[in-house]
Amino acid sequence: MMLQLFLLLAAALLAVGLFGALSQQSIVMVMMGLELMVAGVIVAAAAFWYFLAPSAPDGQVLLLVVLSAMTVEMAAGFAVVILLFRTSDADMTDMAAELKG
Amino acid sequence: MSAAGIAVFAALAVIAVAAGIAVFVVDSMARATFALAMSFVAVGGELVLLTLAYLGVVTILMMVMEMAIMVIFMVMFMMNPAGLMPMSMLHNKRGALAISVGTFALLAAGALAVPWPARRGVVPAPAQTTRAAGEAIMGGQMPVMVGISAVLFATIVSALMLAVPHGRYDHAPRDARSPHDRGLHDNAGHDGTHHDGTHHDGTLHDGGDWR
Amino acid sequence: MTAVQVAAGWSVVAAALIVIGAAVAAGALDAAVDPRSRTVSLSARLLRPVWETSRLLLAQRRATTAADGLLASAGSVLPLLIALAMVAVVPLGDRVVAAPTVGLVWFNAMDVVLWIAWWLAGWGPNSVHPLVGGYRFLAQALAYELPLMFALTAPAVAAGSLSVPDIVTAQQQVWFVAQMPIAAAVFIGAVAAFSLWGPFAHPAGTDIAGGVLAEQPGPARLLVRLGQYALLVVGSAMAVALFFGGGAGPVLAPWAWTVIKTAVILAALVWLRHRIPVWRPEKLMRTAWLVVLPVTLLQLLAVSILTVAGAAA
Numbered sequence: 324m325m326l327q328l329f330l331l332l333a334a335a336l337l338a339v340g341l342f343g344a345l346s347q348q349s350i351v352m353v354m355m356g357l358e359l360m361v362a363g364v365i366v367a368a369a370a371f372w373y374f375l376a377p378s379a380p381d382g383q384v385l386l387l388v389v390l391s392a393m394t395v396e397m398a399a400g401f402a403v404v405i406l407l408f409r410t411s412d413a414d415m416t417d418m419a420a421e422l423k424g
Numbered sequence: 425m426s427a428a429g430i431a432v433f434a435a436l437a438v439i440a441v442a443a444g445i446a447v448f449v450v451d452s453m454a455r456a457t458f459a460l461a462m463s464f465v466a467v468g469g470e471l472v473l474l475t476l477a478y479l480g481v482v483t484i485l486m487m488v489m490e491m492a493i494m495v496i497f498m499v500m501f502m503m504n505p506a507g508l509m510p511m512s513m514l515h516n517k518r519g520a521l522a523i524s525v526g527t528f529a530l531l532a533a534g535a536l537a538v539p540w541p542a543r544r545g546v547v548p549a550p551a552q553t554t555r556a557a558g559e560a561i562m563g564g565q566m567p568v569m570v571g572i573s574a575v576l577f578a579t580i581v582s583a584l585m586l587a588v589p590h591g592r593y594d595h596a597p598r599d600a601r602s603p604h605d606r607g608l609h610d611n612a613g614h615d616g617t618h619h620d621g622t623h624h625d626g627t628l629h630d631g632g633d634w635r
Numbered sequence: 636m637t638a639v640q641v642a643a644g645w646s647v648v649a650a651a652l653i654v655i656g657a658a659v660a661a662g663a664l665d666a667a668v669d670p671r672s673r674t675v676s677l678s679a680r681l682l683r684p685v686w687e688t689s690r691l692l693l694a695q696r697r698a699t700t701a702a703d704g705l706l707a708s709a710g711s712v713l714p715l716l717i718a719l720a721m722v723a724v725v726p727l728g729d730r731v732v733a734a735p736t737v738g739l740v741w742f743n744a745m746d747v748v749l750w751i752a753w754w755l756a757g758w759g760p761n762s763v764h765p766l767v768g769g770y771r772f773l774a775q776a777l778a779y780e781l782p783l784m785f786a787l788t789a790p791a792v793a794a795g796s797l798s799v800p801d802i803v804t805a806q807q808q809v810w811f812v813a814q815m816p817i818a819a820a821v822f823i824g825a826v827a828a829f830s831l832w833g834p835f836a837h838p839a840g841t842d843i844a845g846g847v848l849a850e851q852p853g854p855a856r857l858l859v860r861l862g863q864y865a866l867l868v869v870g871s872a873m874a875v876a877l878f879f880g881g882g883a884g885p886v887l888a889p890w891a892w893t894v895i896k897t898a899v900i901l902a903a904l905v906w907l908r909h910r911i912p913v914w915r916p917e918k919l920m921r922t923a924w925l926v927v928l929p930v931t932l933l934q935l936l937a938v939s940i941l942t943v944a945g946a947a948a
Contacts, residue, residue, distance in 0.1 A: 325425050325433075330535035332437045332470070336463075338528035339444040346520035347448065351494070351501050355460050358487075359444050362467045365483065366440075373474040378545025380560035383553065384568055386471075386479050387561065390486060391572045395579045397490055401497055402583035408501065409589065454706055454758050461751060477737045478797070485744035489780070492750035492773060495758075551736045554797065 329370035337363030350407070354400045361393050433473055440466035453498040461491035475547060478554040639800035639881070642730040650722050650732050657901070658718075658864035659684050665864075665905045687860075691853040699760045699850050707759025710847075711855035713752035714862025721745045721869045724799050728882035728890030731800060738799040739791050742873060743784060749829050749866075750776050753838060753847055756859060760850035768846025772838035774916035775828060778923035779835070783825035785931045789818035789938045790877045799873075803881035810880040814941065817934040819878035821927060823900065826870030830863050833908040840913060871900040 336359055343356025365386060372382025425433070443463035447456045464487035471480030548556060561569045642649075666672065666683035724731065724738035735741060750773065757769020791797050793814060794805035802811075812819045828835040831847070839846040851859055875881060875896040882889025884896075914922075 325430070326540055327535050328433065328437075329470070329474075331532055332440065334528050334531035334535060335437075335441045336444055336467070337531065338524040339441065339448075341527055342520050342524035343448045345523060346517050349501065351498050352448070352456070355447055355456065355494070358460060358490075359447065359463065362440070362444075362464060366467055366470055369471050369474050369476055369479070373476075373547065374543055375541060376544050377547040380553075380556040381565070383476065383479060383557040384560050384565045386476070387557070388568060388572060390479075390483065391576060394486065394490065395575060397494070398579050398583045399586075402586035404497065404501065405587040452703060452706075454703065454755075458706070458709075458751065458755070477735060478740060481737050481740045481744050485740065485747050488744070488751060489747045492747075492754060492776070495754065496770070496773065551798075554736060 326370055326374040329374070330367055333363040333367035333370065335363070336360070336366060350400075350404050354397065357396060357400075358393065361389060361396070365389055429473060433470065436466045436469045436473070439463070440470070454495060457491050457495040457498050460494075461488050464488070464491070475550045475553050477550055478557065639726045639729050639731050639734065639803050641734050642732060646730065646732050647723070650727070651719050653727070654718060654722050654865050654868055655861065657868040657897075658861055661864045661867060661901055661905055662687070662860070664902060665908065668906050668909075670909050688857060691857040691860075694853045696852045697850075698852070699762045702761045702850075703759050706755045707851075708855065710752055710754075710756030710759050711851055711858045711862075713755065714749065715858055715865055716862075717745050717748050717752060718862055718865035718869045721866075721873070725869060725872045726800060726803055726876050726881055726893070727872070728888060728893050730890070734798060734800050737797045739787055739797045739802070739877075742799075743787055746783070746825075746829050747780070750780075753831065756847040756851070757838070762850045764843040764845070764849040765847050767843050768838040768840070768849070771840075771843075771916055772831070772847065775835060775838060775919060778916065778920045779825045779828040782821045782923055782927045782931045783828075785928070785935050786818040786821040786825065787877070789815045789931075789935050792935065793938050793942050795942070799876055803876050803883075806880045806883065810878065810883070812878040815878070815934055815938050817930055818938070819874065821931050821934075822877065823870070823874050823904070824927075826867065826874065827904055830866040830870065832863070832867060832904060834911040834914045835919070837913050837916060837919075867904055868897070868901060871904065872897045874900055 340356045340359030340361075340363060343359060344353050345356075347353050347356060368382060368385050368389060372386075376382060440463045443459045443466065446459040447463070450456050450459060465484050468480040468482075468484035468487070471477075471483060473480075662684040663681050666680045667677060669680070672680055672683075721742050723733045724735065724741050753772040753776075754769040757765040757767070757772065759765070790802050790805075790811050793811060794802040796802060796805070805811075824835075827833050831839045837846075839848050843849065848856060848859060872893065875893055879896050879900075882893045884892035887895075
């Protein structure tokens with residue numbers, strides 16, 4: 324039963340993050356939403372490791388990968404935000420419409 | 425998991441979700457950033473609860489540091505960083521709310537409905553989990569970490585390339601890269617603002633002009 | 636010397652009281668060796684913590700416009716709270732409040748929380764000088780944090796454990812400071828840096844009217860100052876556990892040795908406070924990334940080679 328509770332927490336974090344990523348205008352706030360979604364993934368992965376396959380360390384390695392993915396997301400995201408702001412004064416998602424394909 | 429463990433789980437879960445919601449509710453960007461930091465500290469606590477002490481504490485360490493850096497960008501890029509002017513920064517709130525509630529319902533239904541298999545193996549002692557992770561990434565899973573290190577290095581290089589003012593992609597013709605600017609400065613700015621005044625396909629170069 | 640054991644539950648309170656007492660003592664010592672107050676008699680200087688406390692408690696409160704009260708109070712309480720959270724994993728002789736398997740990482744995570752604490756202390760009052768101080772601290776933190784992390788890694792590698800009691804036990808033959816002097820020096824420097832001390836006091840510099848301390852109302856400022864001294868105390872005690880053999884020593888009891896060694900490091904930090912000029916962040920950043928970080932990494936490499944060779948032999 325605890326596994327389900329942990330997964331519900333993960334789903335809640337993911338949903339809150341998704342709401343932020345979809346509804347926020349500022350690019351920085353969108354990234355905060357993405358971070359929260361990744362937090363949900365971390366909780367789910369840890370719960371799966373603990374409740375389903377604790378003897379193998381693979382779950383922990385997956386968590387390390389997710390954590391580093393998070394840092395990469397932040398670094399690359401901020402670099403793009405700075406570039407967008409410098410070239411077109413855009414710090415809102417709607418202003419970056421030329422990124423549409 | 426013991427009753428005390430469940431109580432700790434519930435308290436941390438409430439903090440994590442409530443702080444997560446607060447991120448998108450509060451006006452002040454400083455408060456939003458530290459609400460997110462608090463949410464991550466609670467998530468780190470949940471990991472410690474699952475005997476993943478190292479990963480839990482490292483999550484706290486990394487995310488708190490990341491939020492301290494994040495707050496610089498928040499204050500830099502938001503028009504209302506301290507939340508002193510009440511204003512909404514949302515768009516399509518109803519649609520986003522519907523999608524995220526739908527996602528939560530779907531995931532929750534999945535979590536509750538799927539017949540999860542029984543646990544295979546035993547949970548190692550807390551002292552052993554950290555050692556097991558270390559031995560995994562220095563042993564069988566080493567290619568994963570080698571791959572990550574390459575990705576991290578590539579990120580450092582590419583982020584610097586994108587973000588430094590005199591990067592190699594900063595030489596695009598002004599008109600092509602700045603539609604917003606063109607309306608404002610078309611007649612006034614061009615002669616005065618350029619150091620070299622070079623014409624290039626009918627537009628002006630400016631390598632170092634950053635606002 | 637026997638292994639470090641976890642003390643009873645009430646030791647939390649004892650540890651907190653010891654840290655606060657030591658912080659006040661450090662304040663008195665600071666007043667005594669402060670070269671700016673040479674004209675004052677020694678007894679008056681030693682009582683300066685008392686005068687300062689009453690002054691800060693009695694002084695008229697002032698408030699800034701549109702301050703963020705919640706974040707400002709978080710900024711003034713956090714340094715002391717962080718010091719108390721750190722001391723849980725720092726052994727006193729052969730006793731420690733908590734011995735988690737990742738005590739070293741815990742210490743590191745708590746010092747990272749200081750990034751937020753000092754920035755909040757700067758942001759909260761909604762005033763220019765503190766805000767400048769808060770940003771200066773973030774720049775300083777970017778300079779000292781990586782050398783600090785690798786300096787912490789060195790004893791963990793040598794002891795083969797992230798648990799502080801294990802690291803103390805591993806020094807029974809020879810103190811780690813002999814094996815890794817650079818890591819020890821970098822660690823003590825980083826303690827001064829995260830406590831905004833001496834050459835690292837730029838975020839609270841006099842050129843910005845006290846920076847992060849500038850607009851703190853009396854009691855809050857008292858808390859921050861206490862937190863600053865408490866951080867120095869806990870950092871010195873951690874240096875003793877990681878590099879100076881913990882409670883190891885002849886004749887005296889282990890706790891006495893911990894206290895003596897901690898007092899020596901603390902006194903050195905306090906004495907040096909007014910005797911080294913303040914480092915500006917850009918100079919600090921250059922030195923930290925171009926000199927200190929590579930040297931610390933080489934130190935770590937040397938320690939790793941020694942450890943592997945020692946394990947093979």
